[in-house]
Amino acid sequence: MDAIRTEQLTKKYDLGWRKGKLLALEKLNLRVREGEVYGLLGPNGSGKSTTLKLVLDLVVPTEGSAWIFDVPCSKVVSRLHVGFLPENPYFYRYLTGAETLEFYGKLCGMRGATLKKRIEELLDLVGLTRARHRRLAGYSKGMLQRIGLAQALIHDPKLLLLDEPTAGVDPIGSKDIRDLILRLKGMGKTVLLSSHLLAQVQDICDRIGVLNRGQMILEGDVQTLISDQRRLSITVQDLPEAARARVEEAVRATGASIVSVGHPQTTLEALFLEALRKDQRREGEHD
Amino acid sequence: MTESAIAAPSMSRERVGFSAHRVSVIAVNTLTEAVRQKVFILFLLIGLVFIALAVFFAQFTFGEQMKFIKDTCLGVISVITTLIAIVGTAQLLPSEVENRTIYTILAKPVRRFEFLLGKFCGSLLLLLLSMAAMCILFAAVLWIKEQGMIRELSQSYVGESPAAHVEAQKQIEQIQTEVLDVELVKALVADLAKATLIASVTLLVSTFSTSLVFNVVVPFMVYVVGMLRGTAAEMWGAHRLFMAVLAVFPDFGLFSIADEINLGKVVPWGHIGQIVTYGVARTLVIVVAAHLVFSRREI
Ligand SMILES: Nc1ncnc2c1ncn2[C@@H]1O[C@H](COP(=O)(O)OP(=O)(O)OP(=O)(O)O)[C@@H](O)[C@H]1O
Ligand SMILES: [Mg+2]
Numbered sequence: 001m002d003a004i005r006t007e008q009l010t011k012k013y014d015l016g017w018r019k020g021k022l023l024a025l026e027k028l029n030l031r032v033r034e035g036e037v038y039g040l041l042g043p044n045g046s047g048k049s050t051t052l053k054l055v056l057d058l059v060v061p062t063e064g065s066a067w068i069f070d071v072p073c074s075k076v077v078s079r080l081h082v083g084f085l086p087e088n089p090y091f092y093r094y095l096t097g098a099e100t101l102e103f104y105g106k107l108c109g110m111r112g113a114t115l116k117k118r119i120e121e122l123l124d125l126v127g128l129t130r131a132r133h134r135r136l137a138g139y140s141k142g143m144l145q146r147i148g149l150a151q152a153l154i155h156d157p158k159l160l161l162l163d164e165p166t167a168g169v170d171p172i173g174s175k176d177i178r179d180l181i182l183r184l185k186g187m188g189k190t191v192l193l194s195s196h197l198l199a200q201v202q203d204i205c206d207r208i209g210v211l212n213r214g215q216m217i218l219e220g221d222v223q224t225l226i227s228d229q230r231r232l233s234i235t236v237q238d239l240p241e242a243a244r245a246r247v248e249e250a251v252r253a254t255g256a257s258i259v260s261v262g263h264p265q266t267t268l269e270a271l272f273l274e275a276l277r278k279d280q281r282r283e284g285e286h287d
Numbered sequence: 288m289t290e291s292a293i294a295a296p297s298m299s300r301e302r303v304g305f306s307a308h309r310v311s312v313i314a315v316n317t318l319t320e321a322v323r324q325k326v327f328i329l330f331l332l333i334g335l336v337f338i339a340l341a342v343f344f345a346q347f348t349f350g351e352q353m354k355f356i357k358d359t360c361l362g363v364i365s366v367i368t369t370l371i372a373i374v375g376t377a378q379l380l381p382s383e384v385e386n387r388t389i390y391t392i393l394a395k396p397v398r399r400f401e402f403l404l405g406k407f408c409g410s411l412l413l414l415l416l417s418m419a420a421m422c423i424l425f426a427a428v429l430w431i432k433e434q435g436m437i438r439e440l441s442q443s444y445v446g447e448s449p450a451a452h453v454e455a456q457k458q459i460e461q462i463q464t465e466v467l468d469v470e471l472v473k474a475l476v477a478d479l480a481k482a483t484l485i486a487s488v489t490l491l492v493s494t495f496s497t498s499l500v501f502n503v504v505v506p507f508m509v510y511v512v513g514m515l516r517g518t519a520a521e522m523w524g525a526h527r528l529f530m531a532v533l534a535v536f537p538d539f540g541l542f543s544i545a546d547e548i549n550l551g552k553v554v555p556w557g558h559i560g561q562i563v564t565y566g567v568a569r570t571l572v573i574v575v576a577a578h579l580v581f582s583r584r585e586i
Contacts, residue, residue, distance in 0.1 A: 014585075056394045059585055076303045076396050084394035090386045092316065094323035106312040107395045151391060161394075 001070055003159050003190035004032040004055055008064035011050050011214075024050045026214040027064065032192050034069075037185050039201040039222075040194040042211035048194035049087055051211070052161050055192075056084055068159065083152030087163040087194075089144055093137035097128050097147050100136060101154055108155035122150040127176070141168035149177065160184065162193040166200060171272050178204050199267075202226065235264055303396045310405045313392070317379065317409020318416070327371055331417045334367035338424045342431055349436050349458070353465045354549060356432060360425045361474050361545040364418065368482040369510065371417050376410045376489040377502035384497065384586050399582050407490050407574060414482050422475065433466045470548040473559050480566030481542035485510055487573040488537070494580040513539035537569050 009028040012021040025047040032038045040048045053059045055066050057073045071078040091100050098119055105115045123129045126146040136144065145168055152160060165181070166174040181191055181204050195201050201208060202222060210218040218225075239247070244261075251258055321327055341356045383389040383406070392402060437459050444455040489506040496502055516533050517540040541562055544554050 053390075056390075058390055058393060076398055077301055079394060079396045080301055080303060082394065084391065086387060086390045086394075088387075089391065091388055091391065092320055094320050095316075103312065103316055104391070104395065107309055107392065107397055109306075109308075109396075148391070155395075 001034060002031050002067070003034045003036075004030060004066070004068055004192060005070075006030040006051075006055070006064065006066040009051070009054055009061055009066055010063040011047070011054055011059060012062040024214050025054065025211075028211075028214075028216060030209065030216070032190060034190050035185070035188055036206040037181060037191045037193070037204055039205035039208040040192065040211060041196060041198065041201060041208055042194075043196065045213075046211040047214040048211055049163055050214075052084070052163050052192070052194060055161065056082070081158040083155070083157035083160045085145075085148045085152045085160075085162045085165055087167065088141075089148030089151075091136050091144070091147065091151070094135055096133050096135050097123065097139070098132040100147055101150055104151045105154045110155060118154060118156075122153055125153075125180070126150045127173075142170055142173050145169050145177075146173065149180070157189075159190045160192070162191065164195055165193055166195070166197060171269055172276060174200065175273060199269075231259065303398075305398065306401060309397055309401045310408060313397075313402060313405025314408035314412055317406055318412045321375060321409070321413050322416075327375060327413060327417065330367055330371055330374070331420060334363050334417075334421050335424050337363040338421060338428055342428050349440075349462060350465070352432065352436075353429075353462070356428060357468070357471065358545075358549050360421075360428065361471070361478075361548075364421050364425065364475070365478050365481075365545065367421065368414060368418055368478055369485055372410070372414055372482040372486040373489050373503055373506050373510075375413050376407070376486045377493055377506070378499055379406045379410060379490070380493045380581070381497040381499065381502065389586055393586070400578050403490075403494075403578055403581050404574070407487070407577075410486050410490070411483060414479070414486065418475070418479060418482075429466050433462055436462050470554065473554050473556070474545045474548050476559055477542045477544050477562050480563045481539060484537055484542075484566045484570050484573075485539070487570040487577070491573050491577040491580070494577045494584065509536055510539055512536045514543075516540055538565075541565060 006028050009025060009030070010023075011025040012023050015022055028047075028051060030051070040051060042048050050059065054061050055068065055073055056079065066073040068078040068082060092103070095103065101119045101122060102115065105111075105118060110118065120129075123132050126149055128143060128146055128150070131139070131143060136147065139147065145165070149162075149165065152162070162181075166177050169177060178200060181193070184191060185204075193201075193205075205222050207221055208219070208225070209216050248258060248261070338360050341359045380403075383392075389402070393399065440455050440458055440462075444451050447455075485506060488509050489502060492505045493502045496505075512533075513536045516536055516538050520530065520533060544559075544562070547554055
């Protein structure tokens with residue numbers, strides 16, 4: 001059973017009187033298998049958010065159909081085990097963080113002590129415990145993203161649809177969210193996320209699909225897609241200069257050619273995370 | 288998050304029916320939001336100030352004073368509830384769509400009808416709450432007036448003949464019956480039915496328009512036309528087409544029983560029952576119409 005399946009899913013937005021229609025998504029056949037993390041990639045306006053909204057029946061398809069765990073998306077039941085984080089989430093400004101989670105929990109039919117406990121768990125999980133009694137009007141963008149994530153997880157859904165989950169979140173938070181996604185995967189959840197931060201997607205997705213102007217132009221297993229089978233890189237530490245010449249010679253002797261030799265650079269992100277890790281003051285204060 | 292929660296339940300057998308609980312959760316949330324926004328507190332405050340001011344009108348005879356207070360207070364309550372009904376409902380759906388809060392709600396197993404109904408009920412809760420606040424103050428004003436008048440009366444008859452005492456006692460009793468006037472309750476009930484109806488009209492308009500000004504002005508115009516409907520029908524009743532157009536507008540004039548009450552007429556409960564039935568029936572039809580528009584709408 002696929003977690004999500006779409007057939008010939010097409011969406012044309014009506015632009016209004018005499019302005020015609022905009023083809024946002026064209027004949028998408030998507031399959032997200034149960035238990036995998038699927039990344040929907042693509043430039044701005046390529047139809048990623050539209051796909052997620054179609055799957056949730058927030059917009060009605062012009063053609064084609066979609067299923068969640070084999071239940072047609074047009075049925076309310078299909079959303080019973082789904083958590084959704086919209087892009088740039090925006091909630092009721094006058095509710096506090098805890099009240100927001102309570103509201104969404106009740107909508108999912110939760111109540112009483114179970115709900116209370118779950119709210120505590122989630123506030124802790126997304127690092128908003130200290131901001132729980134503040135109204136969302138005073139939350140920063142990253143904090144809204146976190147409460148959005150908590151809201152999506154409130155009823156412990158089997159499938160998560162995350163629209164740019166790390167947008168607006170600082171590198172630590174972004175790493176936290178990616179770790180969380182991997183943990184969810186470990187628990188057997190299915191995740192469909194959209195993003196255009198390719199480097200981040202690479203670490204967490206099992207499979208990706210690339211959309212461009214509403215069409216799927218590339219799809220496949222991340223590891224096979226990005227690994228270059230003809231090339232091999234070996235990273236060594238503390239190699240003396242004299243030894244290096246011998247290594248290069250040995251390589252050439254086999255008939256292979258050396259494409260590049262140099263010092264690997266650390267990523268700016270790794271550097272940033274390392275610096276923050278060293279700065280003890282920052283520990284546990286990012287809520 | 289336990290492993291058991293992940294074990295796939297067979298989804299084909301699960302159902303999500305209409306849930307009054309979800310409606311009430313959305314309604315309470317809507318009320319909380321409205322109360323915390325404080326805009327309505329302003330309307331309410333204006334109403335409360337006017338009602339409280341009525342205490343200080345002290346000219347005329349006792350009977351006239353009572354009539355004046357009732358007249359003013361019922362008028363103020365009617366205006367403020369109408370305002371709150373229109374302004375409080377006009378932005379409910381558009382702001383949900385604009386802020387995209389609706390996405391997170393409808394992404395949960397929530398029916399669109401539950402959402403619409405929840406929003407509408409939240410608006411009605413706000414109406415009830417503000418009406419209750421104004422009624423409490425209205426009652427307090429009447430009570431203060433009553434006590435004042437009784438004190439004045441008993442003082443003016445001190446040392447007079449027993450016959451005068453009997454006369455004073457009669458007047459006091461009359462004031463007391465004036466204060467405990469069921470007719471007032473009838474007027475308030477009719478008023479609530481009217482406000483509910485106008486709120487539903489606003490809800491319907493806001494399902495297809497996102498402009499706040501439009502959503503306030505159109506229901507207001509519907510209200511005015513509905514108020515004048517009776518009069519217009521008397522004047523141009525001959526034109527059939529005209530009558531057909533008029534029939535679309537709810538007859539808001541029907542709810543204005545405060546005038547009759549002030550003329551000292553007794554409105555039978557049966558009539559109130561008819562008015563309320565008319566209001567509720569019209570409201571239901573309009574809410575269903577709003578649902579039909581809203582369920583087909585792209586959000
Ligand atoms: N409600 C709407 N009405 C009209 N056009 C829309 C609407 N929503 C989206 N579109 C159009 O559909 C296309 C796809 O939009 P979509 O939001 O799915 O892109 P996206 O891939 O999520 O982009 P981004 O990376 O910027 O979030 C865009 O050209 C957009 O302008
Ligand atoms: Mg998007």
